Amino acid sequence: xxxxxxxxxxxxxxxxxxxxxxxxxxxxxxxxxxxxxxxxxxxxxxxxxxxxxxxxxxxxxxxxxxxxxxxxxxxxxxxxxxxxxxxxxxxxxxxxxxxxxxxxxxxxxxxxxxxxxxxxxxxxxxxxxxxxxxxxxxxxxxxxxxxx
Numbered sequence: 065x066x067x068x069x070x071x072x073x074x075x076x077x078x079x080x081x082x083x084x085x086x087x088x089x090x091x092x093x094x095x096x097x098x099x100x101x102x103x104x105x106x107x108x109x110x111x112x113x114x115x116x117x118x119x120x121x122x123x124x125x126x127x128x129x130x131x132x133x134x135x136x137x138x139x140x141x142x143x144x145x146x147x148x149x150x151x152x153x154x155x156x157x158x159x160x161x162x163x164x165x166x167x168x169x170x171x172x173x174x175x176x177x178x179x180x181x182x183x184x185x186x187x188x189x190x191x192x193x194x195x196x197x198x199x200x201x202x203x204x205x206x207x208x209x210x211x212x
Contacts, residue, residue: 075187078119079105080112080126080133081149086172090125090149093176100183109133113140122187125149134164145186149179155204158197168192 077094079102081087087105094102103119106112109126112133116124117140124137127150134146147168148161161169167186170179171194182192193201 075100076121078121170194
């Protein structure tokens with residue numbers, strides 16, 4: 065069984081995932097952690113803001129579907145940590161998610177233990193990027209001229 069380290073209380077998580085198999089897999093993974101609970105799960109980002117406002121989670125895990133949704137979630141529950149969990153490796157999606165306030169960005173190829181660590185990390189205020197995502201962002205920053 066996994067344990068999320070150094071948390072005083074149970075972390076409350078809302079899952080937003082369109083694909084039933086992926087949603088179920090995440091729920092099973094998260095159920096292995098004693099100090100983490102999935103308080104709600106939605107398959108439509110249209111329901112997400114209302115669900116987040118109702119359940120007041122510590123972390124929201126969602127696909128990169130809409131950066132507008134990330135901003136709306138953060139407006140409805142200031143301080144909630146948004147962790148993007150997606151198959152999308154494109155730079156535009158990554159940058160949009162981070163600009164709108166996501167604290168984490170992981171690809172679906174991420175190992176289960178790293179997903180659990182990322183949830184704990186974003187919940188405590190860290191910015192968590194998967195290795196290939198961090199490399200892509202580093203490459204982008206090294207080739208983009210600094211702002212004036």
